[in-house]
Amino acid sequence: MKATNDGRAFVRLGIWFTLPSLLFVLGVWWSTSGSFEAGFVRFVNAMLTSFTLVSFMLLVTLFAYGDARKRPIAPLTGMLMVVGAGIGLTMFFLSQGELLMEDNASVRAQYLSNIVRFATTSAAIVVASVVVGGVLLASLLNTPQKQILFEEE
């Protein structure tokens, strides 16, 4: 890595990842006068679903951690509480009338719809990674190898 400050480099990468997309989305929002409320409801639903499902996945990875640490029960209990809190919070907010409900008739239907939406978003992220990663890898492996030329003494 080039001799730059690691923290600054990390921030720079974060800006490159998010800023162009953010500007583009803001442009589309401005030009089409999209609904802020619908976007906010989607954001909160996605956040709660992602929090619960990712916590569950991390809970499963604790079994691998347990193999190396004499199977401790404490972190497992901790993560179970985190998953429980995620499910509880989601159920609580969904049951508050129309607060987080989208085009679904019941709380259960909304919750299941959130999970399906999360799965669809994950599939989109995987395909996008295949496209961008594939182009990058193909280009990197097809670049001629660098040769070190030694000058004659």
Add this chain to the structure above:
Amino acid sequence: MEEATQALVFFWFAGFLFLVGSLLAFFSKGNAQRKVGMVFVGLGFLSLVTTPWTASSSPSSAFGHLLGSILGPTVLLGVGFYQIAFSGHVPVGRLSSTERRVGVVMVVVGVVWFEAMHWWTLTPTYPDEVNSSWLIFWPTMLLVGFAFACGAYAVVGQIGDRRVKEQRLMIVVAGFLMSLMVLGVTMDGPSLARERFATELLLAAADLFGVFVGMLLAMLLFAVVLFVYESTHVPVHLPPPSKEQLQQAGTIVARNLSGGEDE
């Protein structure tokens, strides 16, 4: 079988099997566990893809239909990029130039196939209208791809040396994906109006932001849980060795350092 039971068994249980199988395949140390994980992934995926037939009454089966619809172009892209990449400068197992050409054709067909799903008659339709999962998938994929390409531009510039070519390529990819989004927002497709695409694009952005924040929160709490556990199990501090113990250790070390006579 009742409709709810069909959805529970063929969609939700299959999805759970797929998730657990993926985690087992990635995180298990043993070969047997990994193989079991791969079998779970295969069975789960197969069951999900066949939900339009096995659990057709469930709205969730639209996701299974989407998976079946994007399987073809995704496999073409994945295998195509693999063929192109590994026909390049790899020291072992280099593929031939014919395989490289086949890879290029596969990538082109994959991209055209995806485009035809938006701009032609190949749009996934389930049961009688545009698949609701496709409306989520397509704008999300374009937006994430755009963000990844911009991020990859910065990563390549940061890590690599003399990677101008790759950086230019990432700009091309980002530009291509952005132009697809702009076209989708400004022009009606045969089965998807521009207003609907713009709405779905904004919802996709909100969705991605929510997923990202939720994921970060979960990881933060995971780190806190592990930190609390590890910090409460600090090893007991032992008293420093006494003079006799040091002397005994010194004697043992000296005895082993002196060595024997050469034979």
